[in-house]
Amino acid sequence: MDQSSSNQITESQNLNSETFSSQTEMPNQIAAVSQTEIPHMDADLYKALYRGDISFLKGKYSEFAHLQPQLTPKRNTVLHIAAQFGQLACVEWILHFHSCSPLLQQPNLKGDTPLHLAAREGHRGVVKALLDAAKTLHQEIESGVGTDEAMLRMTNKEKDTALHEAVRYHHSKVVKLLIEADPHFIYGANSTGYTPLYMAAERGYGDLVEIIIDLTRPSPNHRGIEGRTALHAAVLCRHQAMTKKILGWKPKLIKEVDENGWSPLHCAAYMLDAAITKQLLDGSSQDKSVIYLGIKDSNRTALHIASYNGCMDIVELLLSHAPDCCEQVDENGNNVFHFAMMKKHPSHFGSELLIKDGLRVRGLVNEKDAQGDTPLHLLASFGVNDVDFILDKTVDKMERNKEKLNFSDNRFSSRNKFSWGTLLALESPQLYHLRERIKEYLRRPFRPSSLQQAQVDDRFEGFKKYLRLPFRPSSLQHVIRKDDSKYGGKIDDDDKEEDKIISSAKKASETHLIVATLTATVTFAAGFTLPGGYRDTDGMAILTKKASFKAFVVSDTIALTFSVSAVFIFFSMAFQHALFYDLNMRTWLHLFSYASYLTLLGMGAMVVAFTTGLYAVLPHSFGLPILTFHCIFSSLFYLYASHVGRESMRLGRWKLKI
Known part of the structure; x- marks a missing residue:
């Protein structure tokens, strides 16, 4: 290799990834092209490159000087085109020229090198050929980084490396090859905040997550957008195997929260995934503090989210690991029963919570929030048709909020939200009780046992007690609320859309x-x-x-x-x-x-x-x-x-x- 070629190689290798993403120095031949003139490649040359017509290339272009000035409108060189279309024979033919080394790290208008394009399209053979060619070059003096490693770390204008491109389009063989070529480099985030590991986890590529974790030394960067971790991403895409892999790799990620204060456990409760919730709780069995973590600005825990969404399986899992988490409230003073009444559920979720021994205490059932509303107030405000909760003897039906309103006052203002069965129970408990008894007998062909009969009689006692309560509001208390914003944004958007x-x-x-x-x-x-x-x-x-x-x-x-x-x-x-x-x-x-x-x-x-x-x-x-x-x-x-x-x-x- 002559002295001029060696100087060109050294100058090209000294450009690191940050330099290529911000300011690119073109070779002298490319710089001579006018900025106002749109470059174009010879049509026959372009066709030969993407078709892999190596005989045409050898016959017409015997010298590299004829190939180097050829550029497309996107400033792609001949090596870009051959690598993009996966024509390995053409790539190897171009690389056999001694003066082609500047093309290895030469970016196009978007900052993509030939390695970027080959990794994006998943051409493993081309990627390997480019890396092997880069290894033959001299080691850079200033940085101490080999040319192949410098090429791997180069980023385009989106701050994507070749590994980012291979992960984005799920090319597992290319990903493995790129990491093995430089296993000690910690890849940072691109312009949108994605690291390769987080990108693979968010897209549900479990095999890529395993490859990145197993091959990268030291541990890869796991951060993603909005401060989330790869574990957040695995939970949000409901991938159990990937969640297990990440937890086994770094169990402490379960306590990491994003910019909004959401932990992976919050995400699992939001996604209503009991299986992943169990994985997370089992992974944090030694440290249960994650169960008590509250979301930023609202202080809602995973239990609150599960209760709001009506997922009893997750509620039971959380209570089994930390029974006292039921005492936590959000910034507005809402506990687990309040959240159960903020949304209509197919089942009577509030009454299901009452069955739990650790929750059936009047201090929780009748607890007031910052506005003095008990869960029963919210049940009436949102029109939740849970008759069993209303008529339960543990529930205080006469408690008043800060506006001096009790359940009956809220019930009249939300009358149009209740179902016919709930209104029947409130207006005529005996008739409702008779209907429930008939339904009970129809479902059971045999005479109920003494225990079942005792439960029915106890329920009827609750009906009789309900009849004795002075539920009719006075003229000052019968207020129809026209603005539900007083509940601090608790109105369910689904109800608005339904209306x-x-x-x-x-x-x-x-x-x-x-x-x-x-x-x-x-x-x-x-x-x-x-x-x-x-x-x-x-x-x-x-x-x-x-x-x-x-x-x-x-x-x-x-x-x-x-x-x-x-x-x-x-x-x-x-x-x-x-x-x-x-x-x-x-x-x-x-x-x-x-x-x-x-x-x-x-x-x-x-x-x-x-x-x-x-x-x-x-x-x-x-x-x-x-x-x-x-x-x-x-x-x-x-x-x-x-x-x-x-x-x-x-x-x-x-x-x-x-």
């Missing part, structure tokens, strides 16, 4: 009701003004024996039946909501879809009745075109109706997931 959906369904149902009523009116009138008229002798229809007349009668009857059924459903929706306040989003959407289908079918049957009626009274020369037009129109109508129905059901299923 919007129900409001939209109400407006649409009014229009559908008008259409269904008009259809019923028209078909009802057509039933008494039959086409062809009546005979004077016996008053029977004249066209009784014609097939088209029979089709008219059948289709008109179907149209009337469907439209009246739709009107009845819309009427029942309004009736139930007015009396019982028992229509939630799911019920509204189901009833609305049923009534809409019936309205569409009634309209279609009405069109059939109109066409068959005309065909029955007109000559066949006129009836045949009418029938043809009807068939075309009906086909288009039902295709449109089918499309609308599918879209409605798709949107309905999507909204039901909210």
Whole structure:
């Protein structure tokens, strides 16, 4: 190698990763290209590079001086193109030139070196060839870092190394090769805050997490965005094997919190994953302080989050490891029972908490928050239909908050949020008790045991005690709250979204009701003004024996039946909501879809009745075109109706997931 080439190599190697990410020094040939002129590579050369036509390259480009000035608009060199498309033969042919060494670390406009592109595309053979070529160069004098290691540590404008690129696109063989080439380097975060380990964990690449942890010496950087660790990422993607691997590697990560104060245990409770929660608790069996950690600015613990989401399995796990964590409250003074009442659950979660021996104490059940509200106040405010909790003898139903309001006052202000069953229990406990007894006997074909009977009788005693309480509020106490913000942001966003959906369904149902009523009116009138008229002798229809007349009668009857059924459903929706306040989003959407289908079918049957009626009274020369037009129109109508129905059901299923 001549002296000039050696100088070029030394100058290129002295550029470290930070220099390439901020300011890049181009070779003299590239610097000569005008900044206003868009460079372009010879078309035949570009095709030969991405096709791997090595014979063409050897025949036309015998000297490297002919290849080096060739650049694409993104400032990619010939080595960039060959490496990007994984053409190993072309890469090796380019590298055999002694003066090609500057191309190994030469970045394009985005700061990507050929190694970046090869690692991004997962071309392991090309990556190995580039690293082997870099090893043959002299060791840098100033930094003491080999050329291959300097190339591995180079970052692009996004501060991504080749390892970042290989991890992002899940190229496990390339990742292993890159780490083995420089196992002692600690990779930092890119511009978005991702380290290779965190990136692999967040994307659920368990095999890459294992490779990075096992091969990197010393331990790799585990930090990610917003101060999270790789354990946070593993928990959030609900990957048990990866969680186990990270816990075995560094158990202390369970106590690490992000910028918002969330620990991995908070994340597991938020994701409702009891299996990973158990892994975390078992991993921290020697130090249980993580259970008591509170989120920044709110001081909510994992128990509070699990209670809010109604996950009894996680609540039981947390209480089994630290029974006294139930005494913790957030910054607003809310305990585990308060959080259970802040959100509607399919099951009666508050009454399920009462069953737990470690929670069934009046100090917790009736504890007041910063605004003086007990869990029962929140149950009424949010309309949680938990009759068992309301009627439990442990719950104090007359406790008042700072506004001098008790449960009954809140109940009246939130009446439209309670279900019919809850209102029945509050207004007529005996009737509700009778209904529950009947349901109990229907579920059990045999006579209940003495223990079961004692439980039922004890519950009935709670009903009788409830009847003796002075629940009717005075005029000063009967306050309807128009602003729920006094609860400090406890209003459930799901309830707000549900109210919007129900409001939209109400407006649409009014229009559908008008259409269904008009259809019923028209078909009802057509039933008494039959086409062809009546005979004077016996008053029977004249066209009784014609097939088209029979089709008219059948289709008109179907149209009337469907439209009246739709009107009845819309009427029942309004009736139930007015009396019982028992229509939630799911019920509204189901009833609305049923009534809409019936309205569409009634309209279609009405069109059939109109066409068959005309065909029955007109000559066949006129009836045949009418029938043809009807068939075309009906086909288009039902295709449109089918499309609308599918879209409605798709949107309905999507909204039901909210």
